[in-house]
Amino acid sequence: MIGTWTLFQRESRRFLRVKMQTIVAPALTAILYLIVFRYAMGDRQVPGLDVDYFSFLIPGLMMMAMLQNAFANTSSSMIVGKIMNVHVFLLMSPISAAEAVFAFLAAAVLRALVVGSVLLLVLLPFSDLSLAHIWMILFYGVCGSLIMGSLGLIGGMWSKTFDDMAMVNNFIIMPLTFLSGVFYSVSQLPPFWQAINAWNPFFYLIDGFRHGFIATGDSDPLQAMGAVAILTILAVLSAWYLWRIGWKLKE
Protein backbone atom coordinates (compact mmCIF):
# COMPACT_ATOMS: atom_id res chain seq x y z
CA MET A 1 0.00 0.00 0.00
CA ILE A 2 2.72 2.46 1.02
CA GLY A 3 4.73 1.29 -1.98
CA THR A 4 1.92 1.97 -4.45
CA TRP A 5 1.16 5.35 -2.87
CA THR A 6 4.84 6.33 -3.01
CA LEU A 7 5.15 5.37 -6.66
CA PHE A 8 1.96 7.32 -7.45
CA GLN A 9 3.43 10.36 -5.69
CA ARG A 10 6.68 9.99 -7.57
CA GLU A 11 4.91 9.76 -10.91
CA SER A 12 2.63 12.74 -10.22
CA ARG A 13 5.34 14.95 -8.74
CA ARG A 14 7.36 14.31 -11.84
CA PHE A 15 4.87 16.13 -14.03
CA LEU A 16 3.95 18.73 -11.42
CA ARG A 17 7.61 19.65 -11.16
CA VAL A 18 7.72 20.64 -14.82
CA LYS A 19 4.30 22.34 -15.00
CA MET A 20 5.32 24.56 -17.90
CA GLN A 21 5.84 21.59 -20.19
CA THR A 22 3.17 19.33 -18.83
CA ILE A 23 0.21 21.58 -18.07
CA VAL A 24 0.70 25.13 -19.28
CA ALA A 25 2.09 24.20 -22.71
CA PRO A 26 -0.73 21.78 -23.66
CA ALA A 27 -3.27 24.33 -22.46
CA LEU A 28 -1.69 27.06 -24.56
CA THR A 29 -1.57 24.82 -27.64
CA ALA A 30 -5.26 24.06 -27.30
CA ILE A 31 -6.06 27.74 -26.88
CA LEU A 32 -4.12 28.58 -30.04
CA TYR A 33 -6.13 26.01 -31.95
CA LEU A 34 -9.34 27.51 -30.63
CA ILE A 35 -8.38 31.06 -31.55
CA VAL A 36 -7.46 29.98 -35.07
CA PHE A 37 -10.63 27.98 -35.62
CA ARG A 38 -12.81 30.58 -33.96
CA TYR A 39 -11.80 33.15 -36.57
CA ALA A 40 -11.64 30.71 -39.48
CA MET A 41 -15.10 29.25 -38.83
CA GLY A 42 -16.93 32.16 -37.24
CA ASP A 43 -20.40 31.26 -35.98
CA ARG A 44 -20.85 28.42 -38.43
CA GLN A 45 -22.65 25.28 -37.38
CA VAL A 46 -21.27 21.78 -37.68
CA PRO A 47 -22.98 20.18 -40.71
CA GLY A 48 -25.48 17.54 -39.66
CA LEU A 49 -25.37 18.44 -35.98
CA ASP A 50 -27.35 21.17 -34.35
CA VAL A 51 -24.41 22.78 -32.60
CA ASP A 52 -22.03 25.65 -33.29
CA TYR A 53 -18.52 24.77 -34.30
CA PHE A 54 -16.85 26.39 -31.32
CA SER A 55 -18.82 24.33 -28.78
CA PHE A 56 -18.12 21.25 -30.87
CA LEU A 57 -14.41 21.91 -30.93
CA ILE A 58 -13.76 22.62 -27.22
CA PRO A 59 -14.58 19.15 -25.82
CA GLY A 60 -12.70 17.50 -28.68
CA LEU A 61 -9.56 19.52 -28.04
CA MET A 62 -9.87 18.91 -24.33
CA MET A 63 -10.09 15.17 -24.82
CA MET A 64 -7.24 15.17 -27.34
CA ALA A 65 -5.03 17.01 -24.85
CA MET A 66 -6.04 14.61 -22.07
CA LEU A 67 -5.31 11.53 -24.17
CA GLN A 68 -1.95 12.84 -25.32
CA ASN A 69 -0.94 13.85 -21.79
CA ALA A 70 -1.94 10.52 -20.26
CA PHE A 71 0.21 8.83 -22.90
CA ALA A 72 3.07 11.25 -22.35
CA ASN A 73 3.11 10.74 -18.58
CA THR A 74 3.66 7.00 -18.60
CA SER A 75 5.71 6.79 -21.77
CA SER A 76 8.16 9.54 -20.84
CA SER A 77 8.63 8.13 -17.36
CA MET A 78 9.41 4.72 -18.82
CA ILE A 79 11.81 5.92 -21.46
CA VAL A 80 13.61 8.38 -19.17
CA GLY A 81 13.82 5.58 -16.61
CA LYS A 82 15.36 3.26 -19.16
CA ILE A 83 17.83 5.78 -20.55
CA MET A 84 18.90 6.95 -17.08
CA ASN A 85 18.86 3.34 -15.82
CA VAL A 86 16.48 4.34 -13.00
CA HIS A 87 14.00 1.63 -13.95
CA VAL A 88 16.25 -0.85 -12.13
CA PHE A 89 15.05 0.63 -8.84
CA LEU A 90 11.50 -0.19 -9.80
CA LEU A 91 12.47 -3.73 -10.78
CA MET A 92 14.46 -4.18 -7.56
CA SER A 93 11.66 -2.88 -5.34
CA PRO A 94 9.04 -5.24 -3.90
CA ILE A 95 6.26 -3.41 -5.78
CA SER A 96 4.24 -5.96 -7.76
CA ALA A 97 3.24 -5.58 -11.40
CA ALA A 98 -0.35 -4.79 -10.42
CA GLU A 99 0.75 -2.13 -7.93
CA ALA A 100 3.19 -0.56 -10.37
CA VAL A 101 0.67 -0.40 -13.22
CA PHE A 102 -1.98 0.96 -10.85
CA ALA A 103 0.32 3.73 -9.60
CA PHE A 104 1.51 4.69 -13.10
CA LEU A 105 -2.05 4.79 -14.46
CA ALA A 106 -3.39 6.74 -11.48
CA ALA A 107 -0.74 9.41 -12.11
CA ALA A 108 -1.56 9.42 -15.85
CA VAL A 109 -5.26 9.91 -15.12
CA LEU A 110 -4.45 12.66 -12.63
CA ARG A 111 -2.36 14.49 -15.22
CA ALA A 112 -5.11 14.12 -17.84
CA LEU A 113 -7.72 15.45 -15.43
CA VAL A 114 -5.53 18.39 -14.41
CA VAL A 115 -4.84 19.31 -18.04
CA GLY A 116 -8.52 18.86 -18.95
CA SER A 117 -9.68 20.99 -16.03
CA VAL A 118 -7.22 23.77 -16.80
CA LEU A 119 -8.40 23.87 -20.41
CA LEU A 120 -12.03 23.91 -19.36
CA LEU A 121 -11.49 26.72 -16.86
CA VAL A 122 -9.66 28.82 -19.43
CA LEU A 123 -12.13 28.24 -22.26
CA LEU A 124 -15.46 28.13 -20.49
CA PRO A 125 -15.77 31.94 -20.13
CA PHE A 126 -15.48 32.31 -23.92
CA SER A 127 -18.21 29.88 -24.84
CA ASP A 128 -21.73 28.92 -23.93
CA LEU A 129 -20.79 25.28 -23.54
CA SER A 130 -22.99 23.25 -21.21
CA LEU A 131 -22.17 20.15 -19.19
CA ALA A 132 -25.02 17.89 -20.25
CA HIS A 133 -23.93 14.61 -18.67
CA ILE A 134 -21.04 14.92 -16.24
CA TRP A 135 -20.91 11.17 -15.59
CA MET A 136 -20.40 10.58 -19.31
CA ILE A 137 -17.59 13.14 -19.42
CA LEU A 138 -15.90 11.41 -16.50
CA PHE A 139 -16.44 7.91 -17.87
CA TYR A 140 -14.92 8.70 -21.26
CA GLY A 141 -12.25 10.95 -19.79
CA VAL A 142 -11.03 8.38 -17.29
CA CYS A 143 -11.30 5.38 -19.63
CA GLY A 144 -9.51 7.27 -22.39
CA SER A 145 -6.72 8.24 -19.98
CA LEU A 146 -6.41 4.66 -18.75
CA ILE A 147 -6.16 3.34 -22.31
CA MET A 148 -3.58 5.95 -23.25
CA GLY A 149 -1.66 5.51 -20.00
CA SER A 150 -1.47 1.76 -20.67
CA LEU A 151 -0.36 2.33 -24.25
CA GLY A 152 2.27 4.73 -22.92
CA LEU A 153 3.58 2.07 -20.56
CA ILE A 154 3.70 -0.51 -23.34
CA GLY A 155 5.29 1.96 -25.78
CA GLY A 156 7.82 2.92 -23.11
CA MET A 157 8.70 -0.72 -22.47
CA TRP A 158 9.13 -1.35 -26.18
CA SER A 159 11.24 1.74 -26.92
CA LYS A 160 14.99 1.58 -26.58
CA THR A 161 15.68 5.22 -27.37
CA PHE A 162 13.96 8.60 -27.32
CA ASP A 163 13.75 8.23 -31.08
CA ASP A 164 11.71 5.02 -30.82
CA MET A 165 9.39 6.77 -28.42
CA ALA A 166 9.03 9.80 -30.69
CA MET A 167 8.21 7.43 -33.55
CA VAL A 168 5.38 5.78 -31.61
CA ASN A 169 4.08 9.18 -30.61
CA ASN A 170 4.29 10.87 -34.00
CA PHE A 171 3.30 8.00 -36.26
CA ILE A 172 0.66 6.22 -34.18
CA ILE A 173 -0.68 8.32 -31.35
CA MET A 174 -0.80 11.73 -33.06
CA PRO A 175 -2.54 10.58 -36.30
CA LEU A 176 -5.04 8.42 -34.43
CA THR A 177 -6.03 11.22 -32.07
CA PHE A 178 -5.96 13.92 -34.76
CA LEU A 179 -8.10 11.93 -37.18
CA SER A 180 -10.72 10.97 -34.63
CA GLY A 181 -13.26 13.67 -35.27
CA VAL A 182 -11.80 16.36 -33.04
CA PHE A 183 -11.97 18.98 -35.78
CA TYR A 184 -14.86 17.67 -37.89
CA SER A 185 -18.00 15.64 -37.68
CA VAL A 186 -17.42 12.18 -39.09
CA SER A 187 -20.57 12.51 -41.17
CA GLN A 188 -18.62 15.05 -43.27
CA LEU A 189 -16.22 12.29 -44.38
CA PRO A 190 -16.60 10.25 -47.59
CA PRO A 191 -18.27 6.85 -46.93
CA PHE A 192 -14.99 4.91 -47.28
CA TRP A 193 -13.29 6.92 -44.55
CA GLN A 194 -16.38 6.76 -42.40
CA ALA A 195 -16.15 2.97 -42.55
CA ILE A 196 -12.49 3.07 -41.58
CA ASN A 197 -13.19 5.53 -38.82
CA ALA A 198 -15.72 3.13 -37.30
CA TRP A 199 -12.71 1.03 -36.29
CA ASN A 200 -10.78 3.84 -34.66
CA PRO A 201 -11.21 3.51 -30.91
CA PHE A 202 -10.17 7.12 -30.32
CA PHE A 203 -13.17 8.25 -32.36
CA TYR A 204 -15.54 6.71 -29.80
CA LEU A 205 -13.58 8.15 -26.90
CA ILE A 206 -13.69 11.68 -28.27
CA ASP A 207 -17.25 11.47 -29.54
CA GLY A 208 -18.54 10.05 -26.26
CA PHE A 209 -16.63 12.61 -24.24
CA ARG A 210 -18.05 15.40 -26.39
CA HIS A 211 -21.53 13.95 -26.06
CA GLY A 212 -21.22 14.53 -22.32
CA PHE A 213 -21.01 18.27 -23.05
CA ILE A 214 -23.23 18.93 -26.07
CA ALA A 215 -25.62 15.96 -25.82
CA THR A 216 -25.21 15.12 -29.48
CA GLY A 217 -22.63 13.45 -31.68
CA ASP A 218 -21.77 10.96 -34.42
CA SER A 219 -22.12 7.75 -32.41
CA ASP A 220 -24.44 6.35 -29.82
CA PRO A 221 -22.47 6.99 -26.61
CA LEU A 222 -24.36 4.41 -24.58
CA GLN A 223 -23.62 1.68 -27.11
CA ALA A 224 -19.99 2.76 -27.35
CA MET A 225 -19.57 2.58 -23.57
CA GLY A 226 -19.49 -1.20 -23.56
CA ALA A 227 -16.80 -1.28 -26.23
CA VAL A 228 -14.78 1.42 -24.47
CA ALA A 229 -15.02 -0.42 -21.15
CA ILE A 230 -13.79 -3.65 -22.74
CA LEU A 231 -11.00 -1.82 -24.51
CA THR A 232 -9.95 -0.15 -21.26
CA ILE A 233 -9.80 -3.49 -19.46
CA LEU A 234 -7.84 -5.05 -22.31
CA ALA A 235 -5.35 -2.19 -22.42
CA VAL A 236 -4.78 -2.23 -18.65
CA LEU A 237 -4.45 -6.02 -18.56
CA SER A 238 -1.95 -6.00 -21.42
CA ALA A 239 0.19 -3.42 -19.65
CA TRP A 240 -0.01 -5.45 -16.43
CA TYR A 241 0.86 -8.72 -18.18
CA LEU A 242 3.82 -7.24 -20.06
CA TRP A 243 5.10 -5.63 -16.87
CA ARG A 244 4.74 -8.90 -15.03
CA ILE A 245 6.84 -10.86 -17.49
CA GLY A 246 9.34 -7.99 -17.65
CA TRP A 247 8.86 -7.58 -21.41
CA LYS A 248 11.86 -5.67 -22.84
CA LEU A 249 12.78 -4.73 -19.26
CA LYS A 250 14.48 -7.88 -18.01
CA GLU A 251 16.85 -10.14 -19.89
Place this chain on the structure above:
Amino acid sequence: MNALEINNLYKVYGNGNVALQDVSLLVPEGSFFALLGPNGAGKSTLINILADTVNASSGSVSLLGHDLFHERAWCKRRMGVVPQEIAFDPFFSPREVLKFSRGMYGQKADDAWVDELLERLELTQHAHKITRQLSGGMRRRLLVAQALVHRPKLVILDEPTAGVDVELRKRLWDFMRELNAAGTTILLTTHYLEEAEELCDQVAIIDQGKLITSRPMKELIREVASSSLCLRYAEPLQLSDEDKSILSAFSPRVYDNQLCLTLNKQDSRSDFDTVYQAAKQRFGTPVDVSIRQEDLEDVFLRLTGDSS
Protein backbone atom coordinates in the same frame (compact mmCIF):
# COMPACT_ATOMS: atom_id res chain seq x y z
CA MET B 1 21.35 -19.76 8.76
CA ASN B 2 22.59 -18.65 5.40
CA ALA B 3 21.81 -15.20 4.12
CA LEU B 4 21.94 -16.63 0.62
CA GLU B 5 21.86 -20.15 -0.66
CA ILE B 6 22.38 -20.40 -4.39
CA ASN B 7 21.85 -23.79 -6.00
CA ASN B 8 22.79 -24.84 -9.54
CA LEU B 9 22.16 -21.44 -11.02
CA TYR B 10 22.34 -21.14 -14.80
CA LYS B 11 21.98 -18.15 -17.03
CA VAL B 12 21.98 -18.35 -20.80
CA TYR B 13 21.32 -15.04 -22.54
CA GLY B 14 19.12 -14.78 -25.61
CA ASN B 15 22.20 -14.59 -27.86
CA GLY B 16 23.41 -17.98 -26.56
CA ASN B 17 26.03 -16.51 -24.28
CA VAL B 18 26.35 -18.68 -21.16
CA ALA B 19 26.93 -16.28 -18.28
CA LEU B 20 26.48 -18.65 -15.35
CA GLN B 21 27.06 -22.37 -15.34
CA ASP B 22 25.88 -24.45 -12.41
CA VAL B 23 26.85 -21.93 -9.76
CA SER B 24 26.18 -23.04 -6.18
CA LEU B 25 27.19 -20.77 -3.36
CA LEU B 26 26.49 -20.22 0.32
CA VAL B 27 26.72 -16.79 1.89
CA PRO B 28 26.56 -17.17 5.68
CA GLU B 29 24.40 -14.72 7.60
CA GLY B 30 26.47 -11.92 9.07
CA SER B 31 29.42 -12.48 6.77
CA PHE B 32 31.31 -9.88 4.79
CA PHE B 33 31.49 -11.74 1.51
CA ALA B 34 33.68 -10.95 -1.50
CA LEU B 35 32.63 -12.16 -4.92
CA LEU B 36 35.65 -11.91 -7.17
CA GLY B 37 36.28 -12.64 -10.79
CA PRO B 38 37.70 -11.05 -13.93
CA ASN B 39 35.56 -8.84 -16.18
CA GLY B 40 32.82 -10.81 -17.85
CA ALA B 41 33.08 -13.67 -15.35
CA GLY B 42 29.38 -13.48 -14.53
CA LYS B 43 29.50 -11.53 -11.27
CA SER B 44 27.09 -8.87 -12.39
CA THR B 45 24.77 -11.41 -13.96
CA LEU B 46 24.61 -13.20 -10.63
CA ILE B 47 23.90 -9.98 -8.78
CA ASN B 48 21.32 -8.87 -11.34
CA ILE B 49 19.50 -12.17 -10.91
CA LEU B 50 19.42 -11.57 -7.16
CA ALA B 51 18.22 -8.02 -7.76
CA ASP B 52 15.49 -9.19 -10.18
CA THR B 53 16.68 -7.20 -13.15
CA VAL B 54 17.71 -10.35 -15.03
CA ASN B 55 15.79 -13.65 -15.11
CA ALA B 56 17.66 -16.85 -14.25
CA SER B 57 17.52 -19.70 -16.76
CA SER B 58 17.37 -22.38 -14.06
CA GLY B 59 18.41 -23.08 -10.51
CA SER B 60 17.17 -21.84 -7.18
CA VAL B 61 18.12 -19.21 -4.64
CA SER B 62 16.95 -18.81 -1.08
CA LEU B 63 17.36 -15.72 1.04
CA LEU B 64 17.26 -16.27 4.80
CA GLY B 65 15.43 -19.51 4.12
CA HIS B 66 12.83 -18.01 1.76
CA ASP B 67 12.65 -18.93 -1.91
CA LEU B 68 13.77 -15.88 -3.87
CA PHE B 69 11.84 -16.72 -7.03
CA HIS B 70 8.58 -17.52 -5.25
CA GLU B 71 8.63 -15.05 -2.39
CA ARG B 72 10.10 -12.13 -4.26
CA ALA B 73 8.44 -9.34 -2.33
CA TRP B 74 9.44 -10.80 1.04
CA CYS B 75 13.03 -11.21 -0.11
CA LYS B 76 13.27 -7.84 -1.81
CA ARG B 77 12.26 -6.02 1.35
CA ARG B 78 15.28 -7.57 3.08
CA MET B 79 17.78 -6.88 0.34
CA GLY B 80 19.48 -3.68 -0.76
CA VAL B 81 21.41 -3.63 -4.02
CA VAL B 82 23.88 -1.03 -5.24
CA PRO B 83 23.92 -1.46 -9.02
CA GLN B 84 27.16 -1.19 -10.91
CA GLU B 85 25.91 1.36 -13.40
CA ILE B 86 25.18 4.84 -12.14
CA ALA B 87 21.47 5.52 -12.14
CA PHE B 88 19.71 8.61 -10.88
CA ASP B 89 16.31 10.18 -11.22
CA PRO B 90 16.91 13.54 -12.88
CA PHE B 91 13.75 15.11 -11.45
CA PHE B 92 14.48 14.82 -7.75
CA SER B 93 16.94 15.75 -5.01
CA PRO B 94 18.88 13.16 -2.98
CA ARG B 95 16.55 13.62 -0.02
CA GLU B 96 13.47 13.05 -2.19
CA VAL B 97 15.10 10.07 -3.90
CA LEU B 98 15.75 8.49 -0.49
CA LYS B 99 12.20 9.17 0.70
CA PHE B 100 10.72 7.63 -2.42
CA SER B 101 13.09 4.67 -2.22
CA ARG B 102 12.06 3.92 1.32
CA GLY B 103 8.38 4.25 0.47
CA MET B 104 8.73 1.93 -2.49
CA TYR B 105 9.97 -0.73 -0.08
CA GLY B 106 6.70 -0.32 1.77
CA GLN B 107 8.19 1.44 4.78
CA LYS B 108 7.00 4.54 6.57
CA ALA B 109 9.10 7.68 6.36
CA ASP B 110 12.07 7.77 8.74
CA ASP B 111 13.70 11.19 8.54
CA ALA B 112 16.26 10.42 11.23
CA TRP B 113 17.63 7.48 9.25
CA VAL B 114 17.59 9.44 6.00
CA ASP B 115 19.52 12.24 7.75
CA GLU B 116 22.02 9.76 9.11
CA LEU B 117 22.55 8.17 5.70
CA LEU B 118 23.05 11.56 4.08
CA GLU B 119 25.51 12.42 6.82
CA ARG B 120 27.44 9.15 6.67
CA LEU B 121 27.68 9.28 2.90
CA GLU B 122 28.60 12.95 2.97
CA LEU B 123 25.63 14.14 1.01
CA THR B 124 24.04 16.42 3.62
CA GLN B 125 25.28 19.56 1.90
CA HIS B 126 23.87 18.36 -1.41
CA ALA B 127 20.61 16.94 -0.08
CA HIS B 128 18.49 19.59 -1.78
CA LYS B 129 20.29 19.82 -5.08
CA ILE B 130 18.70 18.18 -8.09
CA THR B 131 20.57 14.92 -8.73
CA ARG B 132 21.59 16.15 -12.17
CA GLN B 133 23.94 18.63 -10.47
CA LEU B 134 25.77 15.97 -8.46
CA SER B 135 29.22 14.72 -9.37
CA GLY B 136 29.85 11.11 -10.34
CA GLY B 137 31.17 10.22 -6.89
CA MET B 138 28.15 11.79 -5.18
CA ARG B 139 25.77 9.91 -7.43
CA ARG B 140 27.48 6.69 -6.53
CA ARG B 141 27.21 7.45 -2.83
CA LEU B 142 23.54 8.23 -3.34
CA LEU B 143 23.16 4.74 -4.82
CA VAL B 144 24.66 3.30 -1.65
CA ALA B 145 22.28 5.36 0.49
CA GLN B 146 19.36 4.19 -1.63
CA ALA B 147 20.30 0.56 -1.08
CA LEU B 148 20.44 1.09 2.70
CA VAL B 149 17.39 3.28 3.22
CA HIS B 150 15.01 0.40 3.98
CA ARG B 151 17.50 -1.17 6.42
CA PRO B 152 18.06 -4.42 4.53
CA LYS B 153 19.46 -7.58 6.13
CA LEU B 154 21.56 -8.28 3.07
CA VAL B 155 23.42 -5.53 1.24
CA ILE B 156 24.81 -6.28 -2.19
CA LEU B 157 27.36 -3.90 -3.65
CA ASP B 158 28.41 -4.30 -7.27
CA GLU B 159 31.70 -2.42 -7.69
CA PRO B 160 30.64 0.36 -5.33
CA THR B 161 33.98 2.14 -5.17
CA ALA B 162 34.69 2.63 -8.86
CA GLY B 163 35.30 6.35 -9.31
CA VAL B 164 35.23 7.11 -5.57
CA ASP B 165 38.43 8.68 -4.24
CA VAL B 166 40.64 6.90 -1.71
CA GLU B 167 39.63 8.95 1.34
CA LEU B 168 35.93 8.50 0.72
CA ARG B 169 36.37 4.87 -0.12
CA LYS B 170 37.89 4.30 3.29
CA ARG B 171 35.01 6.04 5.04
CA LEU B 172 32.48 4.11 2.97
CA TRP B 173 34.11 0.86 4.07
CA ASP B 174 34.17 1.97 7.69
CA PHE B 175 30.42 2.45 7.42
CA MET B 176 29.99 -0.98 5.84
CA ARG B 177 32.06 -2.53 8.61
CA GLU B 178 29.80 -0.95 11.19
CA LEU B 179 26.70 -2.26 9.47
CA ASN B 180 28.30 -5.67 9.27
CA ALA B 181 29.19 -5.58 12.96
CA ALA B 182 25.54 -4.78 13.66
CA GLY B 183 24.50 -7.98 11.88
CA THR B 184 24.02 -6.97 8.24
CA THR B 185 25.35 -9.45 5.70
CA ILE B 186 27.38 -7.74 3.01
CA LEU B 187 28.15 -9.17 -0.40
CA LEU B 188 30.41 -7.18 -2.64
CA THR B 189 32.21 -7.40 -5.90
CA THR B 190 35.27 -5.25 -6.36
CA HIS B 191 38.30 -4.89 -8.54
CA TYR B 192 40.41 -3.77 -5.61
CA LEU B 193 41.66 -7.06 -4.25
CA GLU B 194 43.47 -5.57 -1.28
CA GLU B 195 40.16 -4.08 -0.30
CA ALA B 196 38.47 -7.47 -0.42
CA GLU B 197 41.32 -9.05 1.50
CA GLU B 198 41.13 -6.41 4.19
CA LEU B 199 37.36 -6.28 4.57
CA CYS B 200 35.94 -9.66 3.80
CA ASP B 201 35.87 -12.82 5.87
CA GLN B 202 34.49 -14.99 3.07
CA VAL B 203 35.48 -15.14 -0.56
CA ALA B 204 34.21 -16.76 -3.73
CA ILE B 205 35.90 -16.59 -7.10
CA ILE B 206 34.04 -17.09 -10.33
CA ASP B 207 35.51 -17.27 -13.79
CA GLN B 208 33.77 -17.79 -17.12
CA GLY B 209 30.48 -18.36 -15.37
CA LYS B 210 31.76 -21.10 -13.11
CA LEU B 211 32.50 -21.09 -9.42
CA ILE B 212 36.21 -21.70 -8.90
CA THR B 213 36.30 -21.62 -5.12
CA SER B 214 34.33 -20.42 -2.13
CA ARG B 215 35.77 -20.45 1.38
CA PRO B 216 36.81 -18.30 4.33
CA MET B 217 39.24 -15.60 3.26
CA LYS B 218 41.85 -16.64 5.85
CA GLU B 219 41.81 -20.19 4.60
CA LEU B 220 42.31 -19.09 1.03
CA ILE B 221 45.14 -16.79 1.97
CA ARG B 222 46.80 -19.40 4.18
CA GLU B 223 46.45 -22.23 1.77
CA VAL B 224 47.77 -20.36 -1.15
CA ALA B 225 49.92 -17.74 0.44
CA SER B 226 53.24 -19.21 -0.47
CA SER B 227 56.09 -17.23 -1.88
CA SER B 228 57.12 -16.96 -5.47
CA LEU B 229 60.46 -16.76 -7.12
CA CYS B 230 60.39 -14.04 -9.74
CA LEU B 231 63.02 -14.05 -12.47
CA ARG B 232 63.48 -11.02 -14.66
CA TYR B 233 64.82 -11.44 -18.18
CA ALA B 234 66.03 -8.88 -20.67
CA GLU B 235 63.39 -9.87 -23.22
CA PRO B 236 59.64 -10.42 -22.80
CA LEU B 237 58.84 -14.09 -22.31
CA GLN B 238 56.23 -16.39 -23.72
CA LEU B 239 55.40 -19.77 -22.31
CA SER B 240 55.09 -22.60 -24.79
CA ASP B 241 52.90 -25.58 -23.94
CA GLU B 242 56.05 -27.54 -23.28
CA ASP B 243 57.29 -24.90 -20.79
CA LYS B 244 53.94 -24.97 -19.08
CA SER B 245 53.93 -28.72 -18.66
CA ILE B 246 57.51 -28.92 -17.44
CA LEU B 247 57.07 -26.09 -14.95
CA SER B 248 53.50 -27.02 -14.05
CA ALA B 249 54.42 -27.95 -10.46
CA PHE B 250 55.40 -24.31 -9.89
CA SER B 251 52.33 -22.66 -11.50
CA PRO B 252 54.30 -20.47 -13.92
CA ARG B 253 53.01 -16.94 -14.55
CA VAL B 254 54.51 -14.49 -16.96
CA TYR B 255 54.29 -10.70 -16.61
CA ASP B 256 56.09 -9.23 -19.63
CA ASN B 257 59.73 -10.10 -19.06
CA GLN B 258 59.16 -11.50 -15.62
CA LEU B 259 58.58 -15.15 -14.82
CA CYS B 260 57.08 -16.02 -11.44
CA LEU B 261 57.15 -19.52 -10.03
CA THR B 262 55.51 -20.68 -6.81
CA LEU B 263 57.86 -21.99 -4.13
CA ASN B 264 56.82 -24.99 -2.11
CA LYS B 265 58.13 -26.08 1.24
CA GLN B 266 59.24 -29.63 1.93
CA ASP B 267 60.20 -30.53 5.49
CA SER B 268 60.39 -26.79 6.17
CA ARG B 269 63.02 -26.41 3.44
CA SER B 270 62.18 -24.21 0.52
CA ASP B 271 62.63 -25.73 -2.92
CA PHE B 272 63.94 -22.47 -4.42
CA ASP B 273 67.04 -24.13 -5.84
CA THR B 274 65.04 -26.75 -7.75
CA VAL B 275 62.75 -24.03 -9.07
CA TYR B 276 65.64 -21.79 -10.06
CA GLN B 277 67.48 -24.59 -11.85
CA ALA B 278 64.35 -25.61 -13.74
CA ALA B 279 63.75 -22.06 -14.91
CA LYS B 280 67.40 -21.50 -15.80
CA GLN B 281 67.39 -24.64 -17.92
CA ARG B 282 64.44 -23.42 -19.96
CA PHE B 283 65.17 -19.71 -20.23
CA GLY B 284 68.81 -19.19 -19.29
CA THR B 285 70.27 -17.02 -16.54
CA PRO B 286 67.97 -14.15 -15.54
CA VAL B 287 69.16 -10.56 -15.17
CA ASP B 288 67.52 -10.20 -11.77
CA VAL B 289 65.86 -12.36 -9.15
CA SER B 290 63.48 -11.58 -6.32
CA ILE B 291 61.28 -13.44 -3.91
CA ARG B 292 57.75 -12.23 -3.44
CA GLN B 293 55.19 -13.13 -0.86
CA GLU B 294 52.05 -14.11 -2.71
CA ASP B 295 49.00 -11.98 -2.11
CA LEU B 296 45.38 -12.34 -3.06
CA GLU B 297 46.06 -10.91 -6.47
CA ASP B 298 48.49 -13.69 -7.34
CA VAL B 299 46.08 -16.26 -6.02
CA PHE B 300 43.31 -14.71 -8.03
CA LEU B 301 45.34 -14.65 -11.22
CA ARG B 302 46.49 -18.20 -10.68
CA LEU B 303 43.00 -19.54 -9.99
CA THR B 304 41.42 -17.74 -12.91
CA GLY B 305 44.30 -18.76 -15.18
CA ASP B 306 44.79 -15.18 -16.25
CA SER B 307 48.44 -14.49 -16.86
CA SER B 308 48.10 -11.27 -18.79
